[in-house]
Amino acid sequence: MDVYEAVESRRSVRAFSDEPVPREVLDRVLAAASRSPSSGNLQPWQVVVVAGEPLAALKERAGARARAGDPGDERVYPMYPPALAEPYAGRFAAAAAQRYAALGIDRDDPGRPARVAALNTEAFGAPAVLFLYLDRAMGPGQWADAGMYLQTVMLLLRAEGLHSCPQVMWTMYRRTVDAAVGADDGLVLVCGVAVGFERDGVPPLRTGRAPLSETVRFVGV
Numbered sequence: 001m002d003v004y005e006a007v008e009s010r011r012s013v014r015a016f017s018d019e020p021v022p023r024e025v026l027d028r029v030l031a032a033a034s035r036s037p038s039s040g041n042l043q044p045w046q047v048v049v050v051a052g053e054p055l056a057a058l059k060e061r062a063g064a065r066a067r068a069g070d071p072g073d074e075r076v077y078p079m080y081p082p083a084l085a086e087p088y089a090g091r092f093a094a095a096a097a098q099r100y101a102a103l104g105i106d107r108d109d110p111g112r113p114a115r116v117a118a119l120n121t122e123a124f125g126a127p128a129v130l131f132l133y134l135d136r137a138m139g140p141g142q143w144a145d146a147g148m149y150l151q152t153v154m155l156l157l158r159a160e161g162l163h164s165c166p167q168v169m170w171t172m173y174r175r176t177v178d179a180a181v182g183a184d185d186g187l188v189l190v191c192g193v194a195v196g197f198e199r200d201g202v203p204p205l206r207t208g209r210a211p212l213s214e215t216v217r218f219v220g221v
């Protein structure tokens, strides 16, 4: 699979089969992803991959919180700016509408937030979840490094025939995740990534993208 194919075929999958992800595949992907660039070569990412019984227990504990309508732990960082202006608000709304339709959730359902959170805490059925942490002392530059690292991991997973879904939603229940993986207060959970094989027969969700004219400018090219 070439890089274009990996980029094109990566999408956030929200229906995984329970087929386990072999440990040697994870080793291969994470070893290759360590070549991801980082400012000053700090390599600030700290990763915990959880599967099997510990993941089942974590899904159960976080799921119980979600189903009870628990609004989540105090946030370490905001998921989004408090007021999302255009064009971001429109893009957000369009993606959310597509996502709810694909998950069979009615947009007007008052129980929607709890249902969305509950589906996320099941990692959409994924048999493995990668949790990405940063040292609390790290700043915006290292958060950018973390994003690059995550995309590298997700593209390499495609090369292995696997799919993923990045999940900031896990940060809602970060204390439950921290306890499950033994992360202390010096670490900040950036996000989780559900990892696995896509379940057969689920129509793929292809999200849109803004035209390049909205996001790219050339100067002197």
Ligand SMILES: Cc1cc2nc3c(=O)[nH]c(=O)nc-3n(C[C@H](O)[C@H](O)[C@H](O)COP(=O)(O)O)c2cc1C
Pocket: 010, 011, 012, 013, 014, 095, 120, 165, 166, 167, 168, 169, 170, 191, 205, 206, 207
């Ligand atoms: C950092 C990050 C966090 C995300 N968190 C969630 C999440 O909690 N739940 C979810 O269903 N999708 C989540 N997504 C997936 C986005 O909704 C998705 O990337 C976007 O709509 C574009 O769709 P695509 O990934 O299929 O191309 C997240 C994506 C990123 C990059």
